[in-house]
Amino acid sequence: MFAAFAFAYFLSALVRAVTATLAPAFSAELGLTAGDLGLLAGAYFLGFALMQLPLGRALDRWGPRRVVLVFLSVAVLACMAFAVARSFAALLAARAMIGVGVSACLMAPLTAYRLRLGSAAQLRANSWMLMTGSLGMVASTLPVQWLLPSVGWRGLFWLVAGLLTVATLVIAWVVPRDLPATGGHEVERFGYVAILRQPEFVRLAPMAFFVYGGLIAVQALWAGPWLTEVAGQTPAAAARGLFAINLSMLVAFFAWGLAMPHLARRGWRVEQLITWGLPLGLGLLVGAVALGPLAGAAWWAAWCVACTFVSLSQPALALAYPAAVAGRALSAFNLVIFLGVFCVQWGIGLMVDALGSRGWERAMSFQLSFALLALGSTASYAWFVWRGRIHSRQAG
DSSP: OHHHHHHHHHHHHHHHHHHHHHHHHHHHHHOOOHHHHHHHHHHHHHHHHHTHHHHHHHHHHHOHHHHHHHHHHHHHHHHHHHHHOOSHHHHHHHHHHHHHHTTTTTHHHHHHHHHHSOHHHHHHHHHHHHHHHHHHHHHTTHHHHHHHHHHHHHHHHHHHHHHHHHHHHHHHHHSOTTOOOOOSHHHHHSOHHHHHHSHHHHHHHHHIIIIIHHHHHIIIIIHHHIIIIISOOOHHHHHHHHHHHHHHHHHHHHHHHHHHHHHHHTTOOHHHHHHHHHHHHHHHHHHHHHHGGGOOHHHHHHHHHHHGGGGGHHHHHHHTSOGGGHHHHHHHHHHHHHHHHHHHHHHHHHHHHHHHHTTOOHHHHHHHHHHHHHHHHHHHHHHHHHHHHHHHHHHO
């Protein structure tokens, strides 16, 4: 079951991150600005985010297997539409529909794990699903760069459509039909308003928006343009840098999957790990802004790895809710993350273009845009710590 779900999530991560590698090709063929690139990449996350609330209700009512099969079918058609699109508007619409189609590729398995696995196993399965996503992002860098001369970016999306079809068939064959659908009175009573008011959700939501969303936004798009336009690297060198960044993330999530069950048994709480570990990521982001052209792939890889502390929040949040509403809780949290991704991706592009129109150098435009991300991330971490102290005083 894990392997079947992981294969689909691998493909969803690949198609999510591939815009960073394809950005030079899109700009050359279609004449896209930085704002256009940000909007095109962000359209995926907008479509993804818009589906999260109905997705959560569907997961709790009908179960993960049935839901993910329907959504993957949409993803196949959307990739085909992207491959044949001839205008920016058509690309934008198809990209948003791809986001809709793959929006269940992580939430469905996480819901299944919440229903079937113990807490320590959930932490491991969550980390290794994210490791699989990192593998998809690794595949979106150098392997895509090597394929482009022979198949082009349109052929690449035809290939992804075919692989998504295979993933759909594998899930239909492998994942048990008796995954419990958890509808009932508890689901109807515990709606989204109650989920959003939970102290754990209120505490984690700003950090999900800025830190988690910012991490995905940079990893999936803006790390590539930073390496080419700020650090002055060639597209081929930037693709190698993105490969190293995503490989580092893969190793980090694999290590978290190994370590978390042991840490949980020894009494280490997710809140402690985030509190102590995340300041390293904040410091590295501020350092990247200060270094500018000197912040290359190794620096961004270190920042991405340091930010993986925040990924521990997803299974911890799921465990704070009844299993019957796990789909809604996870999807609502994912909505916050991917709204953050969309806003950060498009916002950085708009800021870079706006500063450039006022005569700012390209590198300085990127640095100021990333400084605003650092400010939001730091404020969200401060909120997380402050809310934790309030909760501790109330509990005491």
